[in-house]
Amino acid sequence: MIKRFWEIFLDYLRSGVGLLFPRLCVVCGDVLVRGERFMCSGCLCRMPLNEGADEGADEKMKEIVGAENIFWLFTYNRESDFHRLIYAIKYKSRRELGVWAGRMLGARIGAGHEIDCVVPVPLHPAREKERGFNQSLAIGTGIAEELGIKVEPDVLERVVNTCSQTGLNREERADNVKKAFTLKDAGRLRGCHVLLVDDVLTSGATTRACLAELRKVEGVRCSVACLGKAGKI
Ligand SMILES: [Zn+2]
Incomplete structure (x- = not known):
């Protein structure tokens, strides 16, 4: 139960930080979504x-x-x-x-x-x-x-x-x-x-x-x- 609480809390914290400081694609500047790192899937595809x-x-x-x-x-x-x-x-x-x-x-x-x-x-x-x-x-x-x-x-x-x-x-x-x-x-x-x-x-x-x-x-x-x-x- 406590573990679940911390998971939700950390998720909440991450999305808050994400809203304040969104991670951007280094190539096109679009906001990255979960699972993307440094470059968005679109740019990775057209590289x-x-x-x-x-x-x-x-x-x-x-x-x-x-x-x-x-x-x-x-x-x-x-x-x-x-x-x-x-x-x-x-x-x-x-x-x-x-x-x-x-x-x-x-x-x-x-x-x-x-x-x-x-x-x-x-x-x-x-x-x-x-x-x-x-x-x-x-x-x-x-x-x-x-x-x-x-x-x-x-x-x-x-x-x-x-x-x-x-x-x-x-x-x-x-x-x-x-x-x-x-x-x-x-x-x-x-x-x-x-x-x-x-x-x-x-x-x-x-x-x-x-x-x-x-x-x-x-x-x-x-x-x-x-x-x-x-x-x-
Ligand atoms: Zn991109």
Whole structure:
């Protein structure tokens, strides 16, 4: 009887809080209903997911970036509402949203790729302090949870606080990040299949700069995972 009373009371409290502070879909802004988390069912249904239809383009992308596999969740386009998902993770400090989206990507990657660990693309310490957390680490944590593997957040370090890549052309992007990363405690990755994780893959410049460092590790294999893939690289 007392238990039932508390259940009703807590339900009442939750709906009161829900009315005052409704949870909204990060993409369309509609109020979420019970059972929905971060994104409404309508947006989940129309999300431009990677259906693996263009194998030729994927092969070319793997070659350009120099990765064994590239996994991505959805097509990223700044004109589309879905860019708000990345924006909310990065600029509104929605760490939990990053982990949630990472789990969604992890479930699509699935087992069978013999991946040993996740290495998130690091932020410069000054940028991380300003933002409060590294969005790639949040996404990577979700992927690692889903795949049951570990995260190695400290083996790759960002030693140059590069300016934003937004608005730069392909060459400028490559120059901007060329010497931005360095390896630390590389022995931990010896012989491992590493999954490098970033939020969005645009020109591939950041990915290539990170992979160039990771490849210095003896016997390492590298794959890449990102939430959004923008256009063609
Ligand atoms: Zn929505």
